[in-house]
Amino acid sequence: MTDKLWGGRFTASAPEWVQAFGASIQVDQAMAKEDLEGSIAHVKMLGKQGIIAPDEAQQIEAGLQALMTDLEAGKLHFDVKNEDVHLNMEKLLTDKIGPVAGKLHTARSRNDQVATDFHLWLMHRLPLIFDRLKGLQTTLLDLAEKYLGVIMPGYTHLQHAQPIAYSHYLMAYFEMFQRDYERFEFSKKHIDILPLGASALAGTTFSIDREMVAKELGFSAVYANSLDAVSDRDFALEFLSNASILMMHLSRMAEELILWGSYEFNYLELSDAYTTGSSIMPQKKNADYAELIRGKTGRVYGELMGMLAVMKSLPLAYNKDMQEDKEGVFATMDTVLAALPIFDHMLVTLEIHPDKMSASLEKDYSNATELADYLAEKGLPFRQAHAVVGHLVLKAIEAQKGLGELSLADFQAANPMIEEDVYQVLDPMTAVNRRQSQGGTGLSQVKAAIAKARQELAAE
Numbered sequence: 001m002t003d004k005l006w007g008g009r010f011t012a013s014a015p016e017w018v019q020a021f022g023a024s025i026q027v028d029q030a031m032a033k034e035d036l037e038g039s040i041a042h043v044k045m046l047g048k049q050g051i052i053a054p055d056e057a058q059q060i061e062a063g064l065q066a067l068m069t070d071l072e073a074g075k076l077h078f079d080v081k082n083e084d085v086h087l088n089m090e091k092l093l094t095d096k097i098g099p100v101a102g103k104l105h106t107a108r109s110r111n112d113q114v115a116t117d118f119h120l121w122l123m124h125r126l127p128l129i130f131d132r133l134k135g136l137q138t139t140l141l142d143l144a145e146k147y148l149g150v151i152m153p154g155y156t157h158l159q160h161a162q163p164i165a166y167s168h169y170l171m172a173y174f175e176m177f178q179r180d181y182e183r184f185e186f187s188k189k190h191i192d193i194l195p196l197g198a199s200a201l202a203g204t205t206f207s208i209d210r211e212m213v214a215k216e217l218g219f220s221a222v223y224a225n226s227l228d229a230v231s232d233r234d235f236a237l238e239f240l241s242n243a244s245i246l247m248m249h250l251s252r253m254a255e256e257l258i259l260w261g262s263y264e265f266n267y268l269e270l271s272d273a274y275t276t277g278s279s280i281m282p283q284k285k286n287a288d289y290a291e292l293i294r295g296k297t298g299r300v301y302g303e304l305m306g307m308l309a310v311m312k313s314l315p316l317a318y319n320k321d322m323q324e325d326k327e328g329v330f331a332t333m334d335t336v337l338a339a340l341p342i343f344d345h346m347l348v349t350l351e352i353h354p355d356k357m358s359a360s361l362e363k364d365y366s367n368a369t370e371l372a373d374y375l376a377e378k379g380l381p382f383r384q385a386h387a388v389v390g391h392l393v394l395k396a397i398e399a400q401k402g403l404g405e406l407s408l409a410d411f412q413a414a415n416p417m418i419e420e421d422v423y424q425v426l427d428p429m430t431a432v433n434r435r436q437s438q439g440g441t442g443l444s445q446v447k448a449a450i451a452k453a454r455q456e457l458a459a460e
Contacts, residue, residue: 030121031118035089037217038116038196038217049207049208060093119193122333123191132340136343145450150165151358152166174453196213197213200230203226247335250339251294255290258291392414
C-alpha cells in the first residue's frame, strides 16, 4: 500500500520524478486561499446538516482558520509528494488537528473542489480588471476632452483617408474597451456558479445543502448538473477569450503609439519613463513597454488556443488533462492586470504634437471626399462626382499641389458646379466638422460621445 491519501488499493508508488510530473502543486498553490475558503464553507455545512458532529465541524473549522492565518503569514510549505493544493492542505490540517481532519472530505471530491477553487480565484480577481479598465477608459475620456480641437489624418490601409478629430480616434478605443468591460461582465455570470456538491461526478448520498455553501462563498447559483459541474471549463475559456480580445485592442493601440512616435510620423512622444535606450546607439528611445504589450498579446492568444486544445476531445466527466487548465489562466490574469495600468500611465504621460498631426494633412488629398460630397450635394450623382474629383487629384499630383491650391478655373474646368466656397469646404477642420452624422467625427458629435461615455462609466 502507498502512503497516498487515496492509496488504499495501490501496492506500488511511482518514482519521485514521475510523481513530480503528475503533481500540480507548483501551479495550484496559487489557489491556497480559495481552497481554504471552500473547505471552511463545506465543513460549516457538514456540521449544520449533521453529516459530521457539530464539535468535529468546529474543530476542523478552527484548524482551517489557523491554516489561513499561517498562509497569510507565509508560514505554509507545500510538498510535491502531496500532488496538489487540496491534498497538501488536508495533510497540513491533519498535522495540526489529527485524524478528525479526514472527515472534512466527506461528501466532496477533488473534482468539485478544484473547480470551486478555480471559480473563486477568478471571482476574486475580476473586480481588479473592471477597476483597471475603467481607469484606462477615464484616461481616454480626459485626453479626448483635452485635445478636442486637434485634427489628424484618419487611415485606411495605413494610407491617409479623411481628416478626423484626434479625440474621435481616442473615443474609438474607449468603445473597444467598453465592449471588453461588457464581455467580462457577461462572463462573470458563468464564473459565479458553485460546483461544490457535485462530488466526483454523480452527486452524493449525503444530505448536503449546496445553497448554504453557495451563500457562504458568495456564489449566486449552483451548477444544475453534477457531470457538467466538474467538467465545465467554459468559464475559463471565456476569460481567456475576453482577455485575448482586450489584449488585441491594447496591441492595436500600442502599434499606433510605436508607429506615430517614430521620426517619420512624430505625432507623439512617449515619456522617458515608458521607453528604454540602446546599449550601442546613444540617441535611441525605444517604445519597449508598448512593444512588450504587443508581444505579450501573442502569449495570451496561445493560452486560449492551449486551453481549447486541452478541452476539445475530453469525455465527461473529469480527466487529468484538465490539470492543465489553470497555469494559462493565472499567467493571463497577471499579464492583463499588469498591462492595463502600464498602458494607462503611458497615455497619461504621452506628449501629443498637434502641429505635426495637422501639418500631415497638407497636400495629402484626404479632403478629396469632401469635394465629391460637395458636388453630390449640388445634384451630381456621386459616382460621377467621384470621377471628377479623381481627375482633379491627378491634376494636383502632377502639379505637386494640394487640392486646395488649384485655381477656381481648374475646378470649374472639371465641373462648372464648383464655386468659390469650395476652398472653405476643402479646409481639413471644415471637413471634420461637416461630418455631423451620429457617431461621426464632427466635434459636436465627439463632445456628445464623451458626455455619454462619462454617464456610462458613472453607471458602472
